[in-house]
Amino acid sequence: MNLSGKKVVLHDMCLRDGMHAKRHQITLEQMVDIATGLDEAGMPLIEVTHGDGLGGSSVNYGFPAHTDEEYLKAVIGAVKNAKISALLLPGIGTVDHLKMAADLGVNTIRVATHCTEADVSEQHIGMASEMGLDTVGFLMMTHMIEPEEIVVQARLMESYGANCIYCTDSAGYLLPDQVQSRIELLRRELKPETEIGFHAHHNLSLGVMNSLVAIEAGAGRIDGSVAGLGAGAGNTPLEVLVAVLDRMGADHGIDLYRIMDVAEERVTPIMDSPIRIDRDSLTLGYAGVYSSFLLFAKRAQQKYGVSSRDILVELGRRRTVGGQEDMIEDLALDMAREQGLI
Amino acid sequence: MAEKIRAAIIGPGNIGTDLLMKAARSALIEPIWMVGVDPDSPGLARASEMGLKVTAEGVAGMLPEMRADGVQICFDATSAYVHAENSRMVNGEGALMIDLTPAAIGPYCVPPVNQRQVLSAPCRNVNMVTCGGQATIPMVAAVSRVQSVSYGEIVATVSSRSVGPGTRKNIDEFTRTTAGAVESIGGARQGKAIIVINPAEPPLIMRDTIHCLTDEEPDQQAIRESVEAMVAEVQRYVPGYRLKNGPVFDGNRVSLFMEVEGLGDFLPRYAGNLDIMTAAALRTAEMFAEEIQAGRYSPAAD
Numbered sequence: 158m159n160l161s162g163k164k165v166v167l168h169d170m171c172l173r174d175g176m177h178a179k180r181h182q183i184t185l186e187q188m189v190d191i192a193t194g195l196d197e198a199g200m201p202l203i204e205v206t207h208g209d210g211l212g213g214s215s216v217n218y219g220f221p222a223h224t225d226e227e228y229l230k231a232v233i234g235a236v237k238n239a240k241i242s243a244l245l246l247p248g249i250g251t252v253d254h255l256k257m258a259a260d261l262g263v264n265t266i267r268v269a270t271h272c273t274e275a276d277v278s279e280q281h282i283g284m285a286s287e288m289g290l291d292t293v294g295f296l297m298m299t300h301m302i303e304p305e306e307i308v309v310q311a312r313l314m315e316s317y318g319a320n321c322i323y324c325t326d327s328a329g330y331l332l333p334d335q336v337q338s339r340i341e342l343l344r345r346e347l348k349p350e351t352e353i354g355f356h357a358h359h360n361l362s363l364g365v366m367n368s369l370v371a372i373e374a375g376a377g378r379i380d381g382s383v384a385g386l387g388a389g390a391g392n393t394p395l396e397v398l399v400a401v402l403d404r405m406g407a408d409h410g411i412d413l414y415r416i417m418d419v420a421e422e423r424v425t426p427i428m429d430s431p432i433r434i435d436r437d438s439l440t441l442g443y444a445g446v447y448s449s450f451l452l453f454a455k456r457a458q459q460k461y462g463v464s465s466r467d468i469l470v471e472l473g474r475r476r477t478v479g480g481q482e483d484m485i486e487d488l489a490l491d492m493a494r495e496q497g498l499i
Numbered sequence: 500m501a502e503k504i505r506a507a508i509i510g511p512g513n514i515g516t517d518l519l520m521k522a523a524r525s526a527l528i529e530p531i532w533m534v535g536v537d538p539d540s541p542g543l544a545r546a547s548e549m550g551l552k553v554t555a556e557g558v559a560g561m562l563p564e565m566r567a568d569g570v571q572i573c574f575d576a577t578s579a580y581v582h583a584e585n586s587r588m589v590n591g592e593g594a595l596m597i598d599l600t601p602a603a604i605g606p607y608c609v610p611p612v613n614q615r616q617v618l619s620a621p622c623r624n625v626n627m628v629t630c631g632g633q634a635t636i637p638m639v640a641a642v643s644r645v646q647s648v649s650y651g652e653i654v655a656t657v658s659s660r661s662v663g664p665g666t667r668k669n670i671d672e673f674t675r676t677t678a679g680a681v682e683s684i685g686g687a688r689q690g691k692a693i694i695v696i697n698p699a700e701p702p703l704i705m706r707d708t709i710h711c712l713t714d715e716e717p718d719q720q721a722i723r724e725s726v727e728a729m730v731a732e733v734q735r736y737v738p739g740y741r742l743k744n745g746p747v748f749d750g751n752r753v754s755l756f757m758e759v760e761g762l763g764d765f766l767p768r769y770a771g772n773l774d775i776m777t778a779a780a781l782r783t784a785e786m787f788a789e790e791i792q793a794g795r796y797s798p799a800a801d
Contacts (some may be wrong), residue, residue, distance in 0.1 A: 217693060253671075264737040276668075484706070
């Protein structure tokens, strides 16, 4: 694989996807501490919001320690060079949230839908693009459909005004050749000026490898998170990816030692438990389940005595999609009743 | 037995046709007009076969005849963009408008929750909120009538096939309108609505989760009874409305897990979200029909 001289824009997720792993309880001080560290390391783009995006604050997904507005204000005020992005899932957040984030000075809006439902993003992508923001269409759970079907949905987002399209492996399920076929086809079929991005979860330990494959296939933006802080077994650990890209001679613009220090000294110490491939996060990647279901399944096991692995496998069998966190308690109750536990 | 109240359905699409099939069975409503804009619409052809008068000229096509035909109730199953004009026209001919679009120019009606209030303040346009609202607001109200609810949140999960282009183009309207009605009709001080679209095949039956946060510790027995009674109320017009799990009590959180299966009249059974709209609209019309028959309400009177 030859990535020598390839330009890659890295995008850190630990203050958004990492919110899942932290049950949305990252403090403002921790956010600022990590964001300034990333900024000094040369990270060009940092995502900040509730794990489920703007407006994610809810019983269903968890109430955060602070509002999106408070987090965004704190981080935007603290970084010098890094740009800030915010995630928005139509059906959860609205254009009102989008306007709020734009007013606070975010550079990038990423509008996320399930990979087959791009047409719910028209009003949000349209507005972000009209506002002149860097506008990203973020297709989730792309392992569930074929590359050709992804292109159809990507074209919709492109037609609404997205200047970058992400192929997102929300379940950490994709194998390298599946990443390659998806990114290659997107690169071939979308407008040449449309950027392609890839977002991984590390549930099968393929985050770094799949990111390299994506870059080779034509992706110019890669998500990851420092120390891997993210849902499931986390996102692609950025400091590891940077080290590998360094050795391959790719052009990423990050100071390796500084980002290693952020991982070691600022991110790892705030983890509630180590981000690693345990039995449950491995199940996510194996069964194709949305990564943020992890802690909900663990909690359901604690409460109802049903195996979290069994819950996750069943959620995969039922082809649940991102956002269906409410299914987990419902399903655990059904399973507990069947097993005579309640 | 009193004469049935004559009605017109505007919009011969999936919703309008399903509504027609339900209305055709009603003891109180007699659908006599189907109004469309496309002469080749299969919905108009179907309505014509069922013996209805039809027009492809929009509401204007029915207007000259509707008073003579005795139409007193109209249902609008078109879109929010044309609703206000449709409503103005049929109101002018002395008919009540029941609005299945998200236009919401009239008061909300969730039949088992606020039908009495809607009837007590005579109006000539009522709005059916949203599918998610019809499925969940009765449950929020079932809790809030027992004790005060500081926060009500609903999560509606619907099959991709049951979500039409209008909803998709303006999904914020769903979240905003539903959240507002969780407050104003459901009785929660703060409302939140979430919609999730799932493309699984075979399509999943509409699921709804309702979370309420109560001010004081939940009175479990009273809430259970209230919820049970409310489910029975909704089942009178949507037999496939089921409490799957709950109420789950966790501190001040009360959670209910519902499934809504449709009757499968014209829309498939999994599309409980659409069925509950047409069933609630008909239910609302029947309520008004009883009032008209009893001489307590006239849509023609200002």
